[in-house]
Each structure stands twice: as structure tokens, then as C-alpha cells.
Amino acid sequence: MKILVAIKRVADPDNANKVKIPPSGDKIDTAGLEWKMNPFDEYALETALRLTENGKSPKKREGEVIVVTLGPKDTETTLRSALATGADRAIRVETDDAELDGRLVSKALAKVVEEEKPDVVLLGKQAVDGDNNSVGQMLAEHLDYPMATFAATIQEEDGALLVGREVDGGVLTLRVKYPALVTVDLRIVASESVYSTKTDRSFKYNEGVRFAALPAIMKAKKKPLDVKALSDLTGGAELATTYLKFEPPPERKAGIKVADVTELVDKLANEAKAL
Amino acid sequence: MADALVVAEFADGKLKKSTFHAITMVKQALPALGGAFDILLVGGPGAKAAAGELTGFGARKVLVCEDASLANYTAEHYAPTVAEVGKAHGLVAMTATTTGKDLLPRVAAKLDAAYAGDCADVSADGGKITYKRPMFAGNAFGYCQLSTPIQVATARQSEFDPAAPEGGSSPVEDVAKAAPGAAAERVEFVSLDSVKSERPELTDADVIVSGGRAIKEKFFDIMEPLADELGAAIGASRAACDAGYAPGDYQVGQTGKIVAPKLYFAIGISGAIQHIAGMKGSKTIVAINKDPDAPIFQISDYGLVADLFEAVPALVEELKKQKSA
Known part of the structure; x- marks a missing residue:
């Protein structure tokens, strides 16, 4: 199976509360925060690796995993880390972060997918910086692919994926036939979430994503990494989303400490009028 | 001048209350477009009967596409109809439920529209809609505008009050299901396992x-x-x-x-x-x-x-x- 995974780097999401917005409101300043792979994209990469192996012998790769990102030269660090984790080759679309919105990214990715012709395209459900949650769905439409968004479980079948989607109030299960697109949610990296046809159903993965071993990090430096120009892929389409200003969320001040549940109920009933 | 379209949500034979929150967002944005708004209800059996619940909100029209093949939601079957109706509008909006977040970006791509997801507020500023969006896990809000001829947006349910009925009676019209693309032939709805609960969602x-x-x-x-x-x-x-x-x-x-x-x-x-x-x-x-x-x-x-x-x-x-x- 050939899988293409689209990834994005984001400012360290574990310190997202440290982003600064200057009084002018003209930008979100992430200075001082490390670049990390978007967590949901990390899960998509882990999913791709699980689908191209027998979980019991992951060193023997049973398919091809291609990672793609859009961004300046230094986003290659993120691609190299994906290669070290197990992806086979990488593609970077040269552009400036500020020149992109979901519409342009999905158009560019559609061209890359058309060239690569993978069986499955995997993405995180959203990037945790812009939080727009749109590229996967838009890409599926451009390609006229079936899609399963917010995937919590994936079972590979012959030429199809059986996908459990996390939806409001339950789990919606879809079968999508190749070529197909899946965006993944948090629970996809649980121990019994993803099964390729090669992995025995009794096998349990370690919870979470795998990490690269040192030799793999060295080897990753030699894996192929192609660079493409954004303008060759978007057919002259222009950026259509403009941010006018940014602002921090309203401060929430710490309230009071109550002595016991009696005082708590009294305050809720008589002060907050919340009961 | 342009009109707006609210995409209603219908599941389990019932109109979802989430719909009323998107109506509020669209009414707030409407002065920027200068036109009217319509409501589109797409679904399986029972959709037409539910349309009556949408006629009291001041919409120009309530459009209903009821088709047996739409009983179970998949974006591949729904998006072509929403896009077909949406292309006559300047704004297509829905509440950002998991269905809204799945469907509307796909509709946006079909219409070559830019998309503002999970909006916390909208305002009409001199003929333009400004969308306020939570970013960086709620650690920032960004105010953005979209420059495509059709704009698509979803409303964060908790940030918009549900629209209250204002009386009047919008006419209900049927619309035909638009032909789905190749994608629809490769997707199969298998099951929906609802967590049955007496508690609110x-x-x-x-x-x-x-x-x-x-x-x-x-x-x-x-x-x-x-x-x-x-x-x-x-x-x-x-x-x-x-x-x-x-x-x-x-x-x-x-x-x-x-x-x-x-x-x-x-x-x-x-x-x-x-x-x-x-x-x-x-x-x-x-x-x-x-x-x-x-x-x-x-x-x-x-x-x-x-x-x-x-x-x-x-x-x-x-x-x-x-x-x-």
C-alpha cells in the first residue's frame, strides 16, 4: 500500500498559552516556542506506519509512506524527523507560511496527490495553530475521493478501509474504497485502533506514537526529499483569507475558595444564581 | 447584493437544535451581503415534515431535499446538493457540529470558496463579513475576511444563541438531489453507534x-x-x-x-x-x-x-x- 501523509509544523502546542499578541494586534507572536510537528499529523504518520507493517515486525516495511509539507526551507527539519520515524521519502512545497490558507494548501496537495497516486491520503483532523479543520475535506473534494474525517479506528480490508469516526454522541463507521482520504483524531494512536491486513487482531500497539532510533535519524538524512514550487501546483490561485487583527482571549480571574460544600452550594444558588 | 444560505442539520428523523445557532450567525452577517437568507434541509424520510419547524425564522425560503439515499449522512452524498443550492448565495453557513465540520469544507472546495471554521462571532463591516475565529487552542482570536465570491463558514454552537422564532411563514420548496461524484460510489455507510443517554449532549x-x-x-x-x-x-x-x-x-x-x-x-x-x-x-x-x-x-x-x-x-x-x- 502506498500512503501519502500531509504534515504541518506548528509552534509547540504544549506551550500554546505562551503565544503573545502585541498591543497592535497585528500578529500572533510565537517567538521562543519550538517548532513541533502538528500533533494530529504525528498521529496520521503513526497511522500510516501501522497500516504499512505487521505490528509484530515493524522493521519490515510493507508499503510506501510519503510525507509532504508546505513551507520554507527550515520545515525540512520536520520532514527529516518524519523520515527518521519511518517514512520513505519526502516532498516540500516551497512557500512562505503567510502565503497560505486551507483553500490554497488543499489545491497544492491535490496536485501532489495526482502525481503520486497513493492508495490512501492521511492527514491530522486539524492543525492546532490555525484550528480551521478544513484541508482534508477540501482535498478530498478536489480529488473526488471518499473521505472519513475524525477517525478513531481504522481496519484495513482488501482495497478499502473500515473507519470508525468520532462524531457528536457516538461512532459513525464508514467503509471507504481506494483511493481514499482519512483525517485522524486523537484516539487513533490507542493500542487497538489501527490494524493492517498483516497485523493480527490480537496484537496491541504501544499507546501513542513511535520515536525514531538514533541510527534511523542518521539514515533519514539520506532519504530522498524533493522540493516543488507552490505556483506550479496552485494554478495561479491567490490567497483568499486575510487576517485583519488578533487578540488574546478575555482574562479569567481566579475567584474565591470556599470552605466546604455548604458554602459552595450557597454561593452557587445565591451569588452566581447558577442553580 | 447577495443572499445567504443556512444549512440545517437533520438526523434520526429529527431537526437538530444546532441549526438555530447557525441561523443567528447568518442573521448577524446578513447586513454585509444586503440580501435575504434561505434555509436548506437535506435528509432522508421525514425531512419534508421537519421543514415546518424552520418556517418561522424570517427566511425567504425553506428548501428541502428529501431523498431515501440521504437517510444516512455522508459528505459525498450531501455536498453536491448543498453546493448546487449554495452557488446562488454569497455565504453558506452551518453550525460546527461534527457534521458541519465534515460537510462544509467539502462544499467550500466544490464552490472554490474560502472557509472560516468554528467561528465565535461575525460582524458586518462596510459590506464585508468579518469572522472572529478561535486559534491556538483558544489562546488567540483572529479576525478574518474571505475574498472569494462565495464564502463558507461554520458557527461554534456555544458562541451563538439559538435564533428565536419571529413569526411569519417562509414558503417551503422542494429541491432535487444533485448527482453525486465518483467519491460517492466508493463510500459506504456501515453503522452509527449512538451513545444512548438520558443526559444532555x-x-x-x-x-x-x-x-x-x-x-x-x-x-x-x-x-x-x-x-x-x-x-x-x-x-x-x-x-x-x-x-x-x-x-x-x-x-x-x-x-x-x-x-x-x-x-x-x-x-x-x-x-x-x-x-x-x-x-x-x-x-x-x-x-x-x-x-x-x-x-x-x-x-x-x-x-x-x-x-x-x-x-x-x-x-x-x-x-x-x-x-x-
Whole structure:
């Protein structure tokens, strides 16, 4: 199976509360925060690796995993880390972060997918910086692919994926036939979430994503990494989303400490009028 | 001048209440377009009957596409019809439920439209719509405008009040299902396993009681009596879900559900950034934690430093007393 995974780097999401917005409101300043792979994209990469192996012998790769990102030269660090984790080759679309919105990214990715012709395209459900949650769905439409968004479980079948989607109030299960697109949610990296046809159903993965071993990090430096120009892929389409200003969320001040549940109920009933 | 389209949500034979929140967003944006708004209801059997519930909101028309093949939602079958109707409008909007978030970006791509997801507010500024969007897990808000001829947006349900009926009677018209593309032939709806619950849905509840990892195996023993007493939905921290004490879809937070009830109880939850991102819009926040330095106390209105295994049952008793008083 050939899988293409689209990834994005984001400012360290574990310190997202440290982003600064200057009084002018003209930008979100992430200075001082490390670049990390978007967590949901990390899960998509882990999913791709699980689908191209027998979980019991992951060193023997049973398919091809291609990672793609859009961004300046230094986003290659993120691609190299994906290669070290197990992806086979990488593609970077040269552009400036500020020149992109979901519409342009999905158009560019559609061209890359058309060239690569993978069986499955995997993405995180959203990037945790812009939080727009749109590229996967838009890409599926451009390609006229079936899609399963917010995937919590994936079972590979012959030429199809059986996908459990996390939806409001339950789990919606879809079968999508190749070529197909899946965006993944948090629970996809649980121990019994993803099964390729090669992995025995009794096998349990370690919870979470795998990490690269040192030799793999060295080897990753030699894996192929192609660079493409954004303008060759978007057919002259222009950026259509403009941010006018940014602002921090309203401060929430710490309230009071109550002595016991009696005082708590009294305050809720008589002060907050919340009961 | 352009018109707007509200995409209603219909499931299980019923109109979803989420629809009314998108109506509010569209009414707020409408002055920028200068036109009227229509409501589109797409669904299986029962859709036409439900359209009557949408005629009192001031829409120019209520459009209904009822087709047996649309009984189970898939974006591949729904998007062509929504795009076909949407292309005559300047704005296509829906509430950001999981269906809205799945469907509308796909519709946007079909219309070559730019998309603003999960909007917290919209305003009409001199002929342009400005969308206020939460970013960086709620640590920033961005105000953006879209420059494509058709714009597509989803409304964060908790940030828009449900529209109230204003009387009048919008005419109801049938629309035909648009032919789906090749994608529709390769997707098959298998099942929808609903979590049947007497409790309100998390994204819809006035009161939420959320538990953390500290409650361990006693999660339901501790949380259910309190939820019953308050008529509340039950939520959980990511740590509690990851540890398996609570189901995954209970998760409140940046990567789970974003909620903003009138009253939120954080029980045994220390207050990780990603949890706070999902609930800090709540009107009143109560925290019960035995660690007096837990970060959750920095954002709670009422904090109780106590052992939750004693405090929560005592709270249930106190609420019962208060109710009968």
C-alpha cells in the first residue's frame, strides 16, 4: 500500500498559552516556542506506519509512506524527523507560511496527490495553530475521493478501509474504497485502533506514537526529499483569507475558595444564581 | 447584493437544535451581503415534515431535499446538493457540529470558496463579513475576511444563541438531489453507534460535571449521582479518557469537545492547558481538587480544596437539601 501523509509544523502546542499578541494586534507572536510537528499529523504518520507493517515486525516495511509539507526551507527539519520515524521519502512545497490558507494548501496537495497516486491520503483532523479543520475535506473534494474525517479506528480490508469516526454522541463507521482520504483524531494512536491486513487482531500497539532510533535519524538524512514550487501546483490561485487583527482571549480571574460544600452550594444558588 | 444560505442539520428523523445557532450567525452577517437568507434541509424520510419547524425564522425560503439515499449522512452524498443550492448565495453557513465540520469544507472546495471554521462571532463591516475565529487552542482570536465570491463558514454552537422564532411563514420548496461524484460510489455507510443517554449532549448542556484521572475506577460511581442531581452532562479530562476511566467522546479540551455551559464542575482535574482551552468559556466554573496549587483554581469562580471522594458525595447531599428547602 502506498500512503501519502500531509504534515504541518506548528509552534509547540504544549506551550500554546505562551503565544503573545502585541498591543497592535497585528500578529500572533510565537517567538521562543519550538517548532513541533502538528500533533494530529504525528498521529496520521503513526497511522500510516501501522497500516504499512505487521505490528509484530515493524522493521519490515510493507508499503510506501510519503510525507509532504508546505513551507520554507527550515520545515525540512520536520520532514527529516518524519523520515527518521519511518517514512520513505519526502516532498516540500516551497512557500512562505503567510502565503497560505486551507483553500490554497488543499489545491497544492491535490496536485501532489495526482502525481503520486497513493492508495490512501492521511492527514491530522486539524492543525492546532490555525484550528480551521478544513484541508482534508477540501482535498478530498478536489480529488473526488471518499473521505472519513475524525477517525478513531481504522481496519484495513482488501482495497478499502473500515473507519470508525468520532462524531457528536457516538461512532459513525464508514467503509471507504481506494483511493481514499482519512483525517485522524486523537484516539487513533490507542493500542487497538489501527490494524493492517498483516497485523493480527490480537496484537496491541504501544499507546501513542513511535520515536525514531538514533541510527534511523542518521539514515533519514539520506532519504530522498524533493522540493516543488507552490505556483506550479496552485494554478495561479491567490490567497483568499486575510487576517485583519488578533487578540488574546478575555482574562479569567481566579475567584474565591470556599470552605466546604455548604458554602459552595450557597454561593452557587445565591451569588452566581447558577442553580 | 447577495443572499445567504443556512444549512440545517437533520438526523434520526429529527431537526437538530444546532441549526438555530447557525441561523443567528447568518442573521448577524446578513447586513454585509444586503440580501435575504434561505434555509436548506437535506435528509432522508421525514425531512419534508421537519421543514415546518424552520418556517418561522424570517427566511425567504425553506428548501428541502428529501431523498431515501440521504437517510444516512455522508459528505459525498450531501455536498453536491448543498453546493448546487449554495452557488446562488454569497455565504453558506452551518453550525460546527461534527457534521458541519465534515460537510462544509467539502462544499467550500466544490464552490472554490474560502472557509472560516468554528467561528465565535461575525460582524458586518462596510459590506464585508468579518469572522472572529478561535486559534491556538483558544489562546488567540483572529479576525478574518474571505475574498472569494462565495464564502463558507461554520458557527461554534456555544458562541451563538439559538435564533428565536419571529413569526411569519417562509414558503417551503422542494429541491432535487444533485448527482453525486465518483467519491460517492466508493463510500459506504456501515453503522452509527449512538451513545444512548438520558443526559444532555456535552455540546448542548447547561451544566457539565467533568472528572479527572484522580477519580480512577470510581469515575462513574462518583460522577453519575452528581450529574443526576444537576441534570448535567458528564465530561472528562484527556488524562481520564486516555487512562480508560471515561469513554473517549467524554473528553473536554482542545483536542476533544469545546464547551461553554452555564455551570461547569472540574472535579479532580488539575487544569492542563489543553483542558482549559475546552471549557474556559463556561459562565461559572467550580473546581474541586485536593491540591491547593492546581492551575484549575486560577480560572475557577469557586474553588474547594478537598478530597473529591468525600466532597462530591457531600455536595450531592447538599444539593438535595437545597432542592427540598
